[in-house]
Amino acid sequence: MNSPVPPPPVPSTHSADTLWDRYQPWRRSVEWGFWIVSYLVGGLANSVTVLMDIRRLHLAFASWEPAVWEWTSHLVSLALVPAVLWFTRRFPLHFDTWRRNLPWMLLGSVAWSALHVAGMVGLRKLVYATQGGHYDFGPWLTEFFYEYLKDVRHFAGLVVLIELYRLLVRRLQGEASVLAAPDDTPLVEQPERPERFLVRKLGKEFLIAAADVEWLQASGNYVNLHLRGRDYPLRTTMAAIEAQLDPRRFVRVHRSYIVNLDCVGEIEPLDTGDARVGMRDGTAVPCSRTYRDALRIGTAA
Structure with a gap:
């Protein structure tokens, strides 16, 4: 056989x-x-x-x-x-x-x-x-x-x-989409946490691991997945993608930004009560005072 x-x-x-x-x-x-x-x-x-x-x-x-x-x-x-x-x-x-x-x-x-x-x-x-x-x-x-x-x-x-x-x-x-589950996978009521995203680029398809996404940024009707210096637009909302991401790894720091805690280098408090999150790739991501406590809890966990 x-x-x-x-x-x-x-x-x-x-x-x-x-x-x-x-x-x-x-x-x-x-x-x-x-x-x-x-x-x-x-x-x-x-x-x-x-x-x-x-x-x-x-x-x-x-x-x-x-x-x-x-x-x-x-x-x-x-x-x-x-x-x-x-x-x-x-x-x-x-x-x-x-x-x-x-x-x-x-x-x-x-x-x-x-x-x-x-x-x-x-x-x-x-x-x-x-x-x-x-x-x-x-x-x-x-x-x-x-x-x-x-x-x-x-x-x-x-x-x-x-x-x-x-x-x-x-x-x-490249544009990203959540990798579809197999047809025989039973439906669940809670939003599924995608382990990978499917990226379509110039007729080719690429798989990127959700854990490798460094930070996410809202952009109109898209959320840009930032990974190794590239942005992959995903047609969704910040609320929808936040509900699907692992809260132990990804934390909302701004109404337009979510960061991967494993990729955070430093957190700089500002006089205004906000903060600046320094990512390991050198990017400075804003953190509003509304989300500072959640960021502290996430980094301390």
Whole structure:
């Protein structure tokens, strides 16, 4: 009788020189370089185009004015990119959340447009004053509505671009799911504590042990499992994953963070009553005063 063929080994999470590994050292430079270059090129191109239109129509504007109009708009838009990144993390647009978050996106577009208009008008008035002139924006209500019609499309384009990039990053980095139990496993009422998570990355599957997860961070509709310098997004909530993790090993230290006690290096009390948890990988995780007692009990156990 032939012995059963063993299943193929699951790839290790330590595979080196992957596409994600090669991209990681350049990631921040690429991300910020993209925004900076995009707005600089846009400001230059629009300045030249508007100046050509002014000369073609023989309008009475100085040659420096189109540059001021365009560069103030583009520089303020660039300065607002971090706010849009934060906003889209707080209200992500996914297939299962877009209906709920769409009203927030509409409100966000109004706020973004208001900041954009206020910033660029203020800069224009400042530049015109240095040239001995005066910049007149016109009737605020009418002009803001006109600017908003343009800004809402700009804002929507930013949101779509950011979400597509994050989707690509999740595919490169890997998305985690709780490893399903076998079909013949009896159901239990209490939430099962997963021993392993299944990570799908670029068509491959990896198993990571729950005990190896160093810390977890809430991020929109995901909880990022941090492991050996990588984040694996798991579509769940902090409350749900906290109920499944071993409380003898994992402790909630903040409404957005859970830490593995085996990976805690030091705890630094702060004057505010909060604390800073130093992880062994060098990461500083915030600990709010609400959870300090639970952290002390966990580390003392």
